[in-house]
Amino acid sequence: DVKVTQSSRYLVKRTGEKVFLECVQDMDHENMFWYRQDPGLGLRLIYFSYDVKMKEKGDIPEGYSVSREKKERFSLILESASTNQTSMYLCASSEETQYFGPGTRLLVL
Amino acid sequence: GQQLNQSPQSMFIQEGEDVSMNCTSSSIFNTWLWYKQDPGEGPVLLIALYKAGELTSNGRLTAQFGITRKDSFLNISASIPSDVGIYFCAGQFYNAGNMLTFGGGTRLMVKP
Numbered sequence: 001d002v003k004v005t006q007s008s009r010y011l012v013k014r015t016g017e018k019v020f021l022e023c024v025q026d027m028d029h030e031n032m033f034w035y036r037q038d039p040g041l042g043l044r045l046i047y048f049s050y051d052v053k054m055k056e057k058g059d060i061p062e063g064y065s066v067s068r069e070k071k072e073r074f075s076l077i078l079e080s081a082s083t084n085q086t087s088m089y090l091c092a093s094s095e096e097t098q099y100f101g102p103g104t105r106l107l108v109l
Numbered sequence: 110g111q112q113l114n115q116s117p118q119s120m121f122i123q124e125g126e127d128v129s130m131n132c133t134s135s136s137i138f139n140t141w142l143w144y145k146q147d148p149g150e151g152p153v154l155l156i157a158l159y160k161a162g163e164l165t166s167n168g169r170l171t172a173q174f175g176i177t178r179k180d181s182f183l184n185i186s187a188s189i190p191s192d193v194g195i196y197f198c199a200g201q202f203y204n205a206g207n208m209l210t211f212g213g214g215t216r217l218m219v220k221p
Contacts, residue, residue: 004151031207042112043152043197043211058208090151094207097142098199100151 003027004093004101012107019078021104023091031094032074034058034066036087037103043090049074081108115198115212122188123220130196130215131182138200141174141181142209146195155196156183190219 007022025032033048035058045058047066055066063085067075074093078085086108091101115132122128132141140159144152156167158174158181165172171184181200185192198212 033208042213045208048208096140096207097154097157097201098207098209099154100144103149103151105149 004091004099006089006091006101006104008104009102010105010107012109013078013081014109015082017078017081017108019081019106019108021076021078021089021091021106023074023076023093023101024072025074025093025099026072027093027095027099028071029093029095030071031098032068033092033094033098034064034074034076035090035092036060036085037090038087046076081106083108113198113200113210113212115215117215118213119216119218121218121220124188124190126188128185128188128192128217129182130198131180132198132200132212133180134200134210135179136200136202136210137178138210139178139203140201141172142199142201143170143172143181143183144197144199146197146214148194152197185217188217188219190221193217193219 004025031050034046035043044060049055049068065077089104092098113132113134143155146152156172161178162176163174169186195214197214199209
């Protein structure tokens with residue numbers, strides 16, 4: 001079974017803090033993705049990566065950066081968290097079909 | 110980015126009833142996927158469809174890849190309370206990264 005894990009299920013941070021969200025997959029997948037999910041807006045792609053050290057912007061990259069130093073790990077970074085980044089963050093990995101992690105619910109105060 | 114047209118947005122049904130939901134797109138896709146998301150969890154893949162016209166079942170779930178490659182439906186037969194959740198369709202066109210385009214979701218509520 002494909003396993004995608006995310007470092008935290010719930011996270012509370014203050015405005016201006018630097019936030020790291022980690023995602024690890026155990027299936028040697030090339031592709032990894034970060035989404036955020038908000039009521040009424042569905043799933044929106046922030047960044048994706050199709051190889052180590054490669055990254056591509058998705059639909060809403062502003063305020064975020066990513067790091068893919070190893071194939072199994074894809075990190076999402078909020079350089080200076082803001083309240084409008086309060087959301088559910090979902091990581092996914094794929095060869096052909098995307099498999100999602102359990103999500104991180106981030107609250108920025 | 111583009112979002113698929115998924116309907117209905119929500120359904121409130123009696124346990125034992127059958128359920129049908131569908132997605133349409135103005136673009137063609139190589140793959141259609143159906144996911145279910147429980148509250149506070151990530152989406153879980155239910156069914157993947159790879160060929161136009163393909164009809165695939167997974168237990169009480171049946172999904173079809175439309176012949177035009179622009180639509181798909183998901184049916185759930187004899188619904189049970191644990192079917193409650195949000196169901197998402199997603200279309201995939203093979204490219205760098207194999208990105209998905211998602212429907213807005215169908216919220217299913219089942220009354221025991």
